[in-house]
Amino acid sequence: MATSDRNLALAAAGGDAAAFSTLLERQYDRLFRLCFRLTGSQHEAEDLTQDICAALPAKLQGYRGDAAVTTWLYRVAVNAAHDRRRRHASHTRAAEGWGDWEVNRRASDADTAQAVDWLTQAMRALPEDLRDTLALVLDDMTHREAGEVLGVSEGTISWRVSEAKKQLAQIRAAEIACTGTTEAP
Secondary structure, three states, X not given: OOOOHHHHHHHHHOOOHHHHHHHHHHHHHHHHHHHHHHHOOHHHXXXXXXXXXXXXXXXXXXXXOOOOXXXXXXXXXHHHHHHHHHHHHHHHHHXXXXXXXXXXXXXXXXXXXXXXXXXXXXXXXXXXXXXXXXXXXXXXXXXXXXXXXXXXXXXXXXXXXHXXXXXXHHHHHHHHHHHOXXXXX
C-alpha cells in the first residue's frame, strides 16, 4: 500500500529525507503547472517552483495534517506568487526613470511576453483574485478546494470563475474588434 501524501508530509516535517523526496516527486508537476498559471511565464514558473521547493523543508514544519497536502501546498504557492508580485512591483517602481536601459529592458520583456499563449496572457490582465481563482480551478481543483486554498467560500469561487469568464470574453471581443478577425486564439 502506498504511503499517503499526508503521512509523507508529516514524516518529511520530522526530517525524513526519503519522505520529502517522494512527496516532491508526487507534487512537483502539479506545483509547476499552478506556478505557470499564476505567473504566465515558463521562466518565472520555473523560478517560483524552485524557490518553493527550496523553502519547503522549513515550511513543512508548519504542516499539521489538518488540510490535504495539495490544498496546503497550493496555499504556499499562492502566497509565494503574491510575494514575488509584490517584490516585482517594488523593483519596477525603484527602476523607473533609469533611462534608455530600462526602456530597452521593458521592451525586451514585452517581446518575451508575446510568446505566451492567449489564455495565459489574458489571465494576466485579470485582477489577482480572479487570476488566482482561475489558476486553481484550471488545475482541476473543485470550487470547495479552491475556496479552502484562498480562504473564501465556495460561492465566492463560483462568482469569481463566472466573472473571469466574462472578462476573458470582453478581452477576446476587444481583440476581434481591433484585428477584424474571428479566428480563435
